Amino acid sequence: MSDSRPAPAHHIAIIGGGPAGLMAAEVLSQAGARVEVFDAMPSVGRKFLLAGVGGMNITHSEPYAAFVGRYAERQAQVAALLQGFNADDLCQWIHGLGIDTFIGTSGRVFPTDMKAAPLLRAWLKRLREQGVVIHTRHRWQGWNADGSLCITHPEGEIALKPEATLLALGGASWARLGSDGAWLPWLQARAVDIAPLQAANCGFEVAAWSQLLREKFAGAPLKNVAMHLAGGAPRLGEAIVTAGGIEGSLVYALSAQIREQINAAGQSTVYLDLLPNRAVDNVAAALSKPRGSRSMAKHLHSALGIDGVKAALLRELTDKATFDDPQALARAIKALPIVLVRPRPLDEAISTAGGCASKGWMMG
Numbered sequence: 378m379s380d381s382r383p384a385p386a387h388h389i390a391i392i393g394g395g396p397a398g399l400m401a402a403e404v405l406s407q408a409g410a411r412v413e414v415f416d417a418m419p420s421v422g423r424k425f426l427l428a429g430v431g432g433m434n435i436t437h438s439e440p441y442a443a444f445v446g447r448y449a450e451r452q453a454q455v456a457a458l459l460q461g462f463n464a465d466d467l468c469q470w471i472h473g474l475g476i477d478t479f480i481g482t483s484g485r486v487f488p489t490d491m492k493a494a495p496l497l498r499a500w501l502k503r504l505r506e507q508g509v510v511i512h513t514r515h516r517w518q519g520w521n522a523d524g525s526l527c528i529t530h531p532e533g534e535i536a537l538k539p540e541a542t543l544l545a546l547g548g549a550s551w552a553r554l555g556s557d558g559a560w561l562p563w564l565q566a567r568a569v570d571i572a573p574l575q576a577a578n579c580g581f582e583v584a585a586w587s588q589l590l591r592e593k594f595a596g597a598p599l600k601n602v603a604m605h606l607a608g609g610a611p612r613l614g615e616a617i618v619t620a621g622g623i624e625g626s627l628v629y630a631l632s633a634q635i636r637e638q639i640n641a642a643g644q645s646t647v648y649l650d651l652l653p654n655r656a657v658d659n660v661a662a663a664l665s666k667p668r669g670s671r672s673m674a675k676h677l678h679s680a681l682g683i684d685g686v687k688a689a690l691l692r693e694l695t696d697k698a699t700f701d702d703p704q705a706l707a708r709a710i711k712a713l714p715i716v717l718v719r720p721r722p723l724d725e726a727i728s729t730a731g732g733c734a735s736k737g738w739m740m741g
């Protein structure tokens with residue numbers, strides 16, 4: 378006689394309730410597993426919610442080749458993952474949660490209200506309806522001698538032996554939101570190959586801005602500029618001058634290359650184009666027009682619209698001889714070199730590079 382009872386569901390523990398852990402919980406519970414999520418914080422998805430504060434960028438609408446090209450030397454690895462779930466699938470998934478999206482002028486995709494909270498609420502509701510059990514204030518502390526997971530919570534300690542454990546612990550930035558990188562020595566002790574954790578999508582520092590730039594222009598946005606590294610194609614966008622250097626979307630886009638150049642040579646030079654829509658000859662011609670008794674600052678403003686933080690940066694990073702020579706000044710306006718010497722601290726970064734490098738181990 379055949380046994381018609383359903384096979385008992387596999388019990389899977391997911392450690393970490395950020396977007397990576399929650400997505401794993403959704404897929405595994407849909408596949409019939411009994412899923413428990415454990416998170417150290419009083420609520421899940423805290424960094425995800427922070428991401429929604431400045432406008433939650435979900436994905437990009439550009440054609441596939443450009444999209445996958447952004448992953449540079451990891452392209453082949455990521456392409457294989459995108460075959461299973463690509464940018465369109467992600468948008469459809471969000472629409473399925475009742476959240477509309479729109480494409481911004483840059484081609485980036487956002488939820489209609491730019492926020493993460495409504496998305497997270499709808500997602501958690503779906504997960505609970507699917508039977509996922511979420512335990513907050515439950516901190517995984519490594520493995521016990523018998524191989525069980527050691528999990529502490531306000532009332533005590535659990536030794537858990539699920540059939541499988543999925544670690545979705547995030548990197549090591551914004552530790553106060555949960556991902557503190559405490560797991561690193563526990564995995565190293567199990568002979569997992571760990572690449573050093575480093576800031577990714579982060580700001581960088583110069584050796585020192587002048588007092589004037591620091592005090593008058595820290596926080597000032599550089600709009601409609603372009604940026605490139607030596608030999609690289611310029612990217613159009615925005616950056617921000619900070620008290621110690623620069624940050625913003627253009628800097629983040631180049632941050633992996635900047636970081637690697639600093640690691641290798643102690644510094645990296647980015648070139649800022651203050652007038653990306655004008656050719657260098659055109660800029661030089663405008664600068665060469667007689668300015669009469671007007672100051673150079675007024676001339677720059679009236680002939681080229683350069684003032685405020687752009688004019689201050691130009692002064693900061695060029696010498697008097699350059700200012701006196703329209704050709705040299707035009708070249709500086711089109712490729713103003715900014716020497717960066719270090720990334721901002723890892724805890725401030727938007728994402729973390731490095732982590733589990735062994736096959737079969739991946740990091741969020």
Ligand SMILES: Cc1cc2nc3c(=O)[nH]c(=O)nc-3n(C[C@H](O)[C@H](O)[C@H](O)COP(=O)(O)OP(=O)(O)OC[C@H]3O[C@@H](n4cnc5c(N)ncnc54)[C@H](O)[C@@H]3O)c2cc1C
Pocket residue numbers: 392393394395396397398415416417418421422423424425427428429431432433434435515516517518545546547548551554555556557558559560726727728740741
């Ligand atoms: C300011 C800012 C803006 C951002 N903007 C965007 C954006 O617009 N678009 C975008 O796609 N991304 C953005 N990001 C990045 C995005 O937030 C992260 O890529 C994403 O949160 C990573 O997800 P994760 O699940 O891998 O890790 P995390 O979100 O860090 O989640 C890890 C979870 O693991 C838990 N955990 C860690 N250790 C333990 C332990 N020992 N026991 C139990 N639980 C543990 C933590 O509490 C946490 O909840 C932004 C980030 C920041 C900081």
